[in-house]
Amino acid sequence: MLEHLAIRNFALIDHLELTLDPGFTILTGETGAGKSIIIDAVTGLLGARLGPEWVRSEADQARLEGFFRLPAGPAGQTLRALLAEHGLAEDDETLILSREVHRSGRTVARINGRAVPVSLLQQVGRFLVDIHGQTENLSLLRTSQHLEFLDAFAGLLPARAALAAQVARLRTLQRELQALEQDERAVAQRLDLLRFQLEEIRAAALQPDEEERLRQERTRLANAEKLQALAEAAYALLYGGQRATPAAFDLLGQAQTHLQELARLEPTLAPLVERLTIALDAVEEAARAVRAYRESLDLDPARLEAVDERLYLISTLKRKYGASVPEILAYAEQAARELETLLHREERGEALRTAIARLLEEIGRQAAALSTARAAAARQLEAAVEGELRALHMGQARFAVALQQTPAPDGLPWPDGRRLAFDATGADRVEFLISPNPGEPLKPLTRIASGGEMARLMLALKSILATVDPVPVLIFDEVDTGVGGRSGHVIGQKLAGLAATHQVLCVTHLPQVAAYGDVHYLVSKEVVGGRTVTRVRRLDPEERLSELSAMLAGPQAGAAARASARELLGQAAAWKARHRPPQAATAPVRTGG
Numbered sequence: 001m002l003e004h005l006a007i008r009n010f011a012l013i014d015h016l017e018l019t020l021d022p023g024f025t026i027l028t029g030e031t032g033a034g035k036s037i038i039i040d041a042v043t044g045l046l047g048a049r050l051g052p053e054w055v056r057s058e059a060d061q062a063r064l065e066g067f068f069r070l071p072a073g074p075a076g077q078t079l080r081a082l083l084a085e086h087g088l089a090e091d092d093e094t095l096i097l098s099r100e101v102h103r104s105g106r107t108v109a110r111i112n113g114r115a116v117p118v119s120l121l122q123q124v125g126r127f128l129v130d131i132h133g134q135t136e137n138l139s140l141l142r143t144s145q146h147l148e149f150l151d152a153f154a155g156l157l158p159a160r161a162a163l164a165a166q167v168a169r170l171r172t173l174q175r176e177l178q179a180l181e182q183d184e185r186a187v188a189q190r191l192d193l194l195r196f197q198l199e200e201i202r203a204a205a206l207q208p209d210e211e212e213r214l215r216q217e218r219t220r221l222a223n224a225e226k227l228q229a230l231a232e233a234a235y236a237l238l239y240g241g242q243r244a245t246p247a248a249f250d251l252l253g254q255a256q257t258h259l260q261e262l263a264r265l266e267p268t269l270a271p272l273v274e275r276l277t278i279a280l281d282a283v284e285e286a287a288r289a290v291r292a293y294r295e296s297l298d299l300d301p302a303r304l305e306a307v308d309e310r311l312y313l314i315s316t317l318k319r320k321y322g323a324s325v326p327e328i329l330a331y332a333e334q335a336a337r338e339l340e341t342l343l344h345r346e347e348r349g350e351a352l353r354t355a356i357a358r359l360l361e362e363i364g365r366q367a368a369a370l371s372t373a374r375a376a377a378a379r380q381l382e383a384a385v386e387g388e389l390r391a392l393h394m395g396q397a398r399f400a401v402a403l404q405q406t407p408a409p410d411g412l413p414w415p416d417g418r419r420l421a422f423d424a425t426g427a428d429r430v431e432f433l434i435s436p437n438p439g440e441p442l443k444p445l446t447r448i449a450s451g452g453e454m455a456r457l458m459l460a461l462k463s464i465l466a467t468v469d470p471v472p473v474l475i476f477d478e479v480d481t482g483v484g485g486r487s488g489h490v491i492g493q494k495l496a497g498l499a500a501t502h503q504v505l506c507v508t509h510l511p512q513v514a515a516y517g518d519v520h521y522l523v524s525k526e527v528v529g530g531r532t533v534t535r536v537r538r539l540d541p542e543e544r545l546s547e548l549s550a551m552l553a554g555p556q557a558g559a560a561a562r563a564s565a566r567e568l569l570g571q572a573a574a575w576k577a578r579h580r581p582p583q584a585a586t587a588p589v590r591t592g593g
Contacts, residue, residue, distance in 0.1 A: 001503040002042075002129065002473050003094075004067040009059035010044075010101075011037045012525065012534040024499035026517030027507045027536075028547060034534030035507045035523045039131065039477045042066070046125030047109065047118050050101045057531075065098040068128050068473075075470030079127040086120060088112050095128075097121065129473040132458040141454075143444075147430040149461060150401060152468040154377030156370060163366045164424035170359045177352040180345045187342060194339040197321070201332040204313060206325050211314050214307055221304040224297050231294035239287035249283050256280060364412040367426040374428055375403055381464070388460035392494070393487035398435040399457070400442050403428050456491070463494050466501050473503045480510040488512030489568075493575055500580040511551040515568035516576070520544045545569065 007016040012034050027035050044050045045064045055062045070076050070093055083089040088111050099121070100108040109121040151157050220227065239249045256276045263269045314325065321331040341348060378401035385399040405414075405428060408421035420427040433442040434457065445457065459479055462469060480491050488510035496516040498504050508514050520539045525532055539547055545565050546557075553561035 001069045002066055002505075003069055004065075005038075005042065005045075006063075006065040007038070007041045008063045009056040010041050010062040010064060011054055011056065012532055013037060013041070014056060014533050016534070016536055018521075018536065020503070020505070021519050022499075022503050023518035024496050024516060025503075025505045026514045026520045027505065027523055028509070028514055028520070028551065029523035030525075031509075033523045033525050036477055037534060038523070038536070039475060039507060042129065042475060043131055044101075045097050045099050046129055046131075047122030050099065050107055052101065052103050052105045054101055055103050060103050062101040063098065064100075065096065068095045068097065069093060070095055071127065071470060071472045073470060075127055079124065082123065082127075083111070086111075086116065088114060088116070095124070097124070127471065129475060130458070130462075130471045131475045132454065132477070132479065143431050146401075146432050147425060147428070149432075149465060150374055150377060150381060150430050151425075153381050153465055154373055155468075156373055156377070159366070159370055159373070160425055163363065163370060163426055166359065166363050166366065167422070167424045170356065170363060173352055173356050173359065177349060177356065180341075180349045180352070187345070191339065191342055194335050194342070198332060198335050198339065201317065201321065201328060201335075204317060206314070206317070206329060208326050208329065211311070211325050214311050214314075218304065218307045218311065221298060221300070221307060224299045228294055228297045228299070231290050231297070235287055235290045235294060238283055238290065249280065249287065252276060252280050252283060361413060363422070364414060367412055367420075367422060368415050370426045371403070371405075371428050374430070378403060378430075384464050385457070385460050388463055388494070389456065391487075391490045392456045392460060393490075394436065394456055396436075396438050398442060400433040402431045402433055404431070405429070459491065459494050459498075462498055462502075466498055469502070471502075473505070474498060476504070476506045478507050478509065480508050480513050489516075489571070492516030492572060493579075496572070496576055497579060509551070511548045511565065511568055514548060514551065515565075515572040520547065522547055 001022055002020050005016075005018045005020065007013045009015075016038075018038075027038065029035050040048075040054075041064050044054070045066050050062075070079060080089055083095070096110075096112050098110040098113075100110075102108075107118070109116050109118045111121065111124060151160055236245075237248060239247050256273065259269060259273045259276055263273050317328050318324065321328045381401055382399055386397070389395070389397045389399065405418075406421040408419055411419040412422045412427055414420050414427070432445050434445040435442045445454070456479055459476065462474060476495065479495075480488055489512040491510070492513040492515060495504050495506055495513065496518075499518065506513065506517070514520060522537050522539055522543070524535050524537070526535060527533075537543075545562060548565035548568060549557040549561040552564055
């Protein structure tokens with residue numbers, strides 16, 4: 001639901017903040033007071049085009065912000081997945097949408113404080129709000145949405161999801177087959193290339209840790225003379241010294257002899273003799289190791305050349321197949337698998353073609369069953385909508401659901417022998433048709449329905465689909481256009497009924513509609529400092545009674561109008577008490593200059 005709406009410097013609104021409630025909210029006021037501007041602000045917040053003409057005069061920018069409670073159920077899960085995909089799911093329950101419009105014409109859209117493309121704002125907005133009015137409708141004007149309405153009405157969404165899973169599997173198999181059936185020349189070239197690559201890698205007989213071992217060996221070979229000289233010097237100092245330069249072993253031996261003499265005279269020094277003996281053993285062991293290392297050093301230039309050639313070979317293979325020897329070996333494994341697949345592509349292709357044909361038959365049966373169910377549901381939906389339209393003062397209107405299918409040579413096999421184009425939803429294309437007046441043929445409602453008719457048609461559909469409609473917020477702008485007072489109470493009841501499962505906001509001029517609201521706001525204009533501003537005020541019970549009286553009889557309404565208004569409120573309260581639970585108390589509205 002929409003919990004909070006903030007508007008700054010937008011058209012006639014300098015500063016407005018509305019804390020909104022669940023249930024049915026009414027907006028009334030004189031024509032031109034700015035009621036529709038509030039709806040335009042919400043529309044802009046959901047991604048509609050906004051230009052600099054919306055920025056209030058003498059302001060640099062307009063700003064819109066809405067706090068939404070995320071919907072529950074599958075729609076909420078899908079929305080959360082969409083937000084997570086773009087790194088925007090910071091709060092599990094609250095979603096903040098904002099829009100800035102600058103005097104230069106530049107606009108900035110944000111979700112949870114992060115700048116996003118307007119297209120993403122529009123995607124998110126479709127999960128949150130449907131707006132129906134004189135100029136704007138966010139779902140009924142999208143023909144693609146008509147199938148969603150019909151399937152939701154018929155309870156076919158689970159069956160359609162099962163069909164979509166099968167179609168996804170089919171597409172995977174078809175892509176694999178297409179890859180196998182590529183041009184024979186390209187396949188032959190690919191086979192030659194794979195064979196060459198595998199032979200080149202296999203001939204090298206690489207070992208995973210070979211490169212590091214070779215580099216270490218090359219370092220030794222390239223520095224063998226220097227390493228040998230250093231080892232020789234170390235050995236001489238440790239063990240093989242000359243008379244001019246006694247070795248460490250000889251010096252330690254002399255020290256040991258002296259300490260042994262001392263220990264005979266001073267027994268407390270005996271531990272020092274033991275330590276020196278250990279040191280002598282360590283020096284002798286180190287000398288032997290240095291001598292062994294010196295003797296192991298290879299001054300063979302031929303071996304150095306062989307190591308360099310091997311390292312060059314590895315470097316060449318790395319440039320072609322991977323950044324390291326393990327990656328080269330992994331590439332070889334992948335190439336071997338691909339080679340095996342290509343060599344046996346005929347067998348795999350035949351298996352794929354068989355699997356695809358069987359799956360097409362199965363999908364065709366599922367889609368045909370889905371289409372039959374849709375056709376039956378379409379007739380039920382037509383009757384239900386026409387019944388609702390009669391109650392909404394459109395008794396002469398005819399409503400129809402057209403199901404169309406498109407032939408396609410490579411499409412789904414149909415029970416009657418045809419082949420039809422299809423996608424994850426099946427083979428049907430659904431479009432709503434309407435004839436608002438007697439004698440007129442049925443035509444697509446997106447082209448012929450007026451704003452008021454469109455809003456009432458959506459109200460009819462929403463009333464029928466209330467329990468399965470996933471969009472939590474419904475906004476109706478002057479849905480009562482062209483409707484008299486005698487039918488106004490029916491519209492009020494429909495909207496109040498919708499408010500049991502949705503948050504409903506409605507701009508209306510009919511007191512019979514307004515009486516059914518749970519919360520009533522008055523929108524007005526006033527001049528402050530020589531400038532016109534729009535104000536919004538939440539009405540208490542007495543103020544609401546006065547507003548309904550004025551709507552019935554004008555500003556000078558008397559006692560009779562007030563009595564009629566009180567009667568309207570009583571009738572609405574009685575109807576709501578019978579048909580839905582009462583709404584909770586709500587927070588006040590704040591407006592400022």
